[in-house]
Amino acid sequence: ARCHRLLLTGAAGNLGLVLRPRLKAHADVLRVSDVAALAPAASGEEAIPCNLANAAEVSRLVQDVDAIVHLGGVSVERPFEEILPANIQGIYNLYEAARIHGVRRVVFASSNHVIGFYEQGQQLDADVPLRPDGYYGLSKAYGEHLSRFYFDRYGIETVCLRIGSSFPEPKDRRMMVTWLSYDDLTDLVTRSLFTPQVGHLIVYGASANRDSWWDNHAAAVLGFAPKDSSERFRAQVEAQAPLPADDPAARYQGGAFVKAGPFPFP
Template identity: 35%
Template sequence: MKVLLTGAAGSIGQVVSLGLVDRGHEVVGLDLARTPDGFDGTWHTVDCVDPDAVADAVGAQPLDAVVHLASHPDEASLPATLASHVITTAALLDAMVEHQVDRIVYASSNHAVGRTPRTHLLGIDARPRPDTFYGVGKVAAEALLSLYADRHGIDAIACRIGSFLPEPASVRHLSTWLSHDDCVRMVDAALTAPAPGFAMIYGISANTRAWWDLTPGRELGYHPRDDAEEFAGRVAPAPADADEAAYVGGPFALPAFHRSALDRTGE
């Protein structure tokens, strides 16, 4: 498949880019940053909040799918968050409709349900309970994907990513870890699953202590192979572990991330 990968210069983007190429896909990169070392392909230096620039990039070559990883990866004001997660997704979806690209894989987040108390294995049928404005942005982007799937017949897969790291660094990560290799497996499965329509899956590895149900991903062909338990002996307990285990969003659900929705200046 020929895939436009947004956020291709980021930490996830570079891993996914190399992994998709290894699996026979052709990757077209798009990012605010310039082409990273080692990328061998077409590159667009574009801000995804610019709908005209996004449309030009999507229409510059025939595409089979879009993988949307570009966004601000941390908490911000509500307007900035909506621009980063929702406006960018809208620009891509409109461009896809215009240029007849019928599949998008979206990097959502566990923070879309991060305020859910951790009491049981959480499925995709749980109601959205964002823990931050970052989580709100992910929920809103998922809703937009659902709308375009219904309205235009686009196949849209939202991957609620856990903790994307080379290896777990905390007790929480033993439940939420997504390995580099499993991340590529997940995206590849989402790209190639037959006619998924709108779907949500949890993006974690096959962790023994998993907090989220991997069944929906497996039904789409995502079969993770790694387990954070392999690293359990290297992860030392920490005073914050109990607080981070109270909600599935971990520290994002704690008071340190509380802030006003709107930045007010001049007062």
């Protein structure tokens, strides 16, 4: 499946660098954007620098685009003053531009940190009440709700990907459960772009790891069946000393994000 012009925000980031070459096969023109420096446009690409907090820049960015993969923004726990422009004002600017320019489909990189204050081992589906684990998770919750509104009000379809941990390898015991390989990420993003009639959909992004906290039955329409597993990394991960059992990073699904910030954990 392919579309004419596809916009990838956050293209200079970790997952943007992974997806940029892989999404090219799915678009006549891949428009890549970031506030950080981008590699120059290759054939079939357009590279447009843009700060998501700037509505006028975002409007120009989204013009003539058919679909958007939205990765841009602050991707870790940071003070609210940094999250607000990039993630909250930024996603508002993006959807307003999508509405004005008639974009019909967005794939939004949400995060497991919208549910980070559930305990590890609890089984969650897409309908559980959100329990964000910080300002970052709160901004992703805002994006999930904003995209719901833009579907109900304007019919713009969105797939919100609650990505677990998408890195080359799982780095710790928690990531043995939350790991999403780059191949499974790519499959999930392309299904989210091209599956017809998704409406507003929430899907958890994890590989077929031995243990799972997340139930994707509500997103069956995507036909997402991850192929990788963290199991081959188990020996190297379990060679590390475990965290103390009472460490909040070992207790909650959000891991260390739940204890970020200047104040001590209660």
